[in-house]
Amino acid sequence: MIEISSKPISPESIVNRIKTSGSGCVAVYVGLIRDNSHGKRVASVEYTDPRGTAKAGLEKIAGEIRRQWQVEGIAICHRIGKLEVGDINFLVAVASAHRQEGFAAAQYAVDRFKELMPTRRRRHTAT
Template identity: 30%
Template sequence: MGKLFEIVDSPIIVQDVINKVIDPNAGAINTFIGTVREMTKGKKTLYLEYEAYIPMAETQLGRIGDEIRSKWPEAKTAITHRIGRLDISDIAVVICVSTPHRDAAFKASRHAIERIKEIVPIWKKEHWENGDFWVGNQLETKSYPEGHPTGGESQ
């Protein structure tokens, strides 16, 4: 089955992640799949490269699972993120949340993807026709005045 919160370097099988959250008391499973998009603001991506600080990334994914459990105690969450080179339409991340009722599944899944973008040490390098850059880094427009991402960090 693999771990509930996992960084992998090979293609993600969506069903494998879904299987981790199937539960007789779940009536709803929300799955968010992040894929590699070809065009962004008129620029063509050739491929992406993802890198992670693997042990900490898995810990932080687990923390997101804990956050979800504290808001929706009956939720079961599994998240797999892929690293390495990804081509157009490849799957970068799969989030699955099962809950008894659908509202919580949607909200928890949304919470997970937002938090991944805030607190999980994974980086994406875009390879364009005219070069490459580390997203969220080269531009250096995003800073953390408090020295760490906000929202639940010190809980």
């Protein structure tokens, strides 16, 4: 499941969609908008996909994971639009038979996302 959406991300709904009867764990990473960045107060963050390539970037990451780890299911979801402090902006969920594969694959997905950063981010500071 790969998703770029302006709608709120529901971790429970995503976990229920990717787990299988063979899943022994679902490792989940939930990224949030925090209230500060580099010593400045953050009011909101806006994510855009001006080139329309964000979904392809997430699909690339999912493909790399499937080639490297044995996973039952994978979800990589990124929210675009204007997000407020505390909103979920990114979620990775990996269902696997064993926790080691799930955690390793989830961490890889987060690290690769940060490396590729398929969307444009603009922070709005508080006054």
